[in-house]
Structures are given as C-alpha cells and as structure tokens.
Amino acid sequence: MKKILLALPLAFAIGSTQAADIVDTAKAAGNFNTLITAVQAAGLVDTLKGPGPFTVFAPTDAAFAKIPKAKLDALLKDKAALAKVLTYHVVPGAVMAADVKPGMVRTVEGSSLKVSAPAGKVMVDKANVVKTDIAADNGVIHVIDSVIMPN
Template sequence: MKLTHLISGSLLVSSLVFGAYAHNHKAKADIVDTAVAAGSFSTLVTAVQAADLVDTLKGPGPFTVFAPNDAAFAKIPAADLNALVANKAALTNVLTYHVVAGKVMAADVVKLTSATTVQGENLAIEVKDGKVFVNGAEVIATDIETSNGVIHVIDSVVMPKN
C-alpha cells in the first residue's frame, strides 16, 4: 500500500472518530465548555471570566464566536494584554467584538463581506486565495459546533475601532 493511501486512510479514520465524538457531545457542551475542553483557548477563557461574560456565552444563543486561540493572544505584548484584562469595560468591548448573534456556519461566512458583532461594530470578512479572513485575522478552523452556537478559530485578536 502506498504511503499516501495510508496517510489518507489515517486522516479519514481520525476525522470519523473526532466527528463522531463531536457529534455525540456537541449537544452537551456550550461555547465556554467547548473552549475549556479544547485546551488551546486558556487566555480567551480567562478573559471571558474577567469580563463576566461566562453566563452570557453559556446562555441559549445562538452565537458565532471568532475565537482567538492562545497563540493569537501571545501576539499581543504582555503589558498590553495585562492592561486590557485589568480594564473590564475595554475587555468586554474587545471580547464582544468577536461574537456575532446567530449561528453562522463557514459555508455562510464565505458568502458575507461583513458581520455585525454583539459589540455593535462590523467585522470585515474577506475570502482571498481560498482562505477566509476576519478583519485581517485568518480563520484557521471552522464549524466547531456547540449546544448554543458555533466557534471559528482565528489566528489573531481583532480590535474594534471604538
């Protein structure tokens, strides 16, 4: 058997196993619990807790969250990130800028040029060279379904104008 067939077969099995796991558990885990379980959103979860947004993101929704992972937050200088987390109003403004009301799956996101956030400002959406960008941040994972919405992972924290 060729190596490419083995790799393709392994990826297919991994996708099926993960897909079955996600399918069986998506109704149980909300956006916050899904982010915690993923293990790559600890900074985001800490920020959501500091902004007192946990109950909101555990609410019925549905919500679409463009979620920066820990690597995205690592791009922000530590002093700036600490100052943001210390300022609850500014932190809430930034975090709610990553959330869109409703459940917008990737197939629908690529048809949009913008989306209004719960913070009130619009996110610019662009498809370029087969990749999707939200305010310049690349969407690196899509359609992580939760009981109250969907998460799309982005590689940078996006900042509102106001």
Template sequence: MKKLLIAGAIALASVAAQAKDVVDTAVAAGNFKTLVAAVQAAGLVDTLKGKGPFTVFAPTDEAFAKLPKADLDALLKDKAKLTAVLTYHVVAGQVLAKDIKPGKVKTVQGGEVTLSTTGGVTVNGAKVIKADIVADNGAIHVIDTVLMPK
C-alpha cells in the same frame, strides 16, 4: 451489583449526552485558556452560556501570545475594554463556514468586522484556522489573531 453497574452506565451516558455551549466547547478544546480566562474576567460566561445562537471568532492562546504582555495584562484588568474586545469577536446567530459571505458584519459589540473568503476565510485579516466547531448555542471559528475594535 448488576443494577448498580447499569445505573452507573446510564448516569455516565447521560453526562456524556449533556449539551455543550460555546464556553464549555472552548474549555474542552484546550487551546483557548486565555480566551476563557478573559471571558470569566469580563463576566461574560453566563451570556455565552445563554440561548444564543452565537458565532464566536475565537483567538487561540497563541493569538493572545502575539499581544505584548503589558497590553494583555492591562486589558485583563480593564473590564469595560475587555468586554468590548471580547464582544467584538461575537456575531449574533450561528454562521457556518459555508454560509460566510464576503463583506461587513455587525458584532455584538456594535462595531463591524470585514469577512473575506479569498484564499480562505478571514475576519479583519485574521485567518480562520479551523471552522465550524459546533456547539449547542452556536459555532466557533478559530482565528490566529486577536481582533481589536476601532
């Protein structure tokens, strides 16, 4: 019985020690259900579970709720547009808040976002409401608005 308990404790510890990528980290946070569903619908799960590193400016469920329901439903059904919107929220490399410099940054989608540090960090005007959620393959910065590529 003692060996069984020890084996169970070791197995539990190894599960707890398993790495979390940006997708697993977003799922565990609990306030990115729409974002995670969108990433799944776009077929980007494997990409964002990849080596990276990535910096994800992640809109919360509340940010997605600001979009008109018809627009969000249409977006979720248009895989190409959805992929463009989601990859517009991702920057190659891990950028922590202390390293953010004002200016334009190229996104994985190919467009640019404008970062500002005046009065807090913003991305195209969207406020970073929580920074530096570190994952094994990058970092997540929580934003209050869904970014739309031009």
C-alpha cells in the same frame, strides 16, 4: 430481564450528558485558556453559556501571545474595554463556514467586522480563520490566529 438491566446504565449515561456550550467547548479544546480567562474577567461567562445562538471567532492562546504582555495585562484589568474586545469576536446566530459570505458583519459589540476570502482563505478583519465549525449546543466556534480589535 437481562436486556433491560443492560440498557439502564446506557439510558442514565445519555440522560446525564451535560450540554457543551461555547465556554465548555472552548475549555475542552485546550488551546483557548487565555480567551477563557478573558471571558471570566469580563464577566461574559453567563452570556456565552446562555441560549444564543452565537458565532464566536475565537483567538487561540498563540493569538493572544502576539499581544505585548503589558498591553494584554492592562486589557485584562479593564473590564469595559475587555468586554468590548471580546464581544467584537461574537456574531449573533450560528453561522457555519459554508454559510459565510464576504462583507461586513454586525458583531454583538455593535460595530461591524470585515469578512473576506482572498485566494479562498477566509479572514475576519486581519485574522486568518484556521479552523471552522466547532459546534457547541448554543452556537459555533471558528478559530482565528489573531485577536481582532474594534475601532
């Protein structure tokens, strides 16, 4: 009887574990606060909490800090332009780093971004990929050091 009672709290803890989607995974990381604010302002939270799978090239707070404040503030107020920029950072499917191949990749925004690997360093457009394969239940996050803009 004692063994069964000890197992019950563990079973309840496992059963109540919340799935960590892309948004929750980014929030938990702690260095994507501006990205989360932008995703909320663009009305994309439900999409990125959806089934996916998605590959997100996620700019850090430091990456957003490279954008002049006035330009960033204007972008955060323009929902359509903001959604276009953010969906340019998202590729359909869960693409792990080992599966990335140089070339043009179609984004959720609709245009293509360039993936390259000069000197073995992976880049997305002109942003460096600084950390890879942060797994979420509905995809994967690759951290980039700059905000990339669609043409």
